[in-house]
Amino acid sequence: MTITPNHSGLERLLTVAELSDYLGIPVATLYDWRVDGVGPQAVKLGRSLRYPESCVRSWIEGKLRG
Structure with a gap:
């Protein structure tokens, strides 16, 4: 997974x-x-959860390392 910045650069x-x-x-x-x-790792924004792409990638890489 690559980090995809949106139009705001975030x-x-x-x-x-x-x-x-x-x-x-x-x-x-x-x-x-x-x-x-x-x-x-997720971020709680109001009543919604959001997952930063970098956190998802790190979590997957951690799973690959064992």
Whole structure:
């Protein structure tokens, strides 16, 4: 995954649905992982969760390293 800056130059923040689609993992699993502290780091913005692409990438790289 590459970090994709948007028009403002800021890092893209993935929604739960976008991350679910990207990883091929159910949304409910992502919420469970958040509660258990085992998924990628998310940012709470109001009532919504957003996943910075860099955090998702770091989490995946950590999984690859074991």
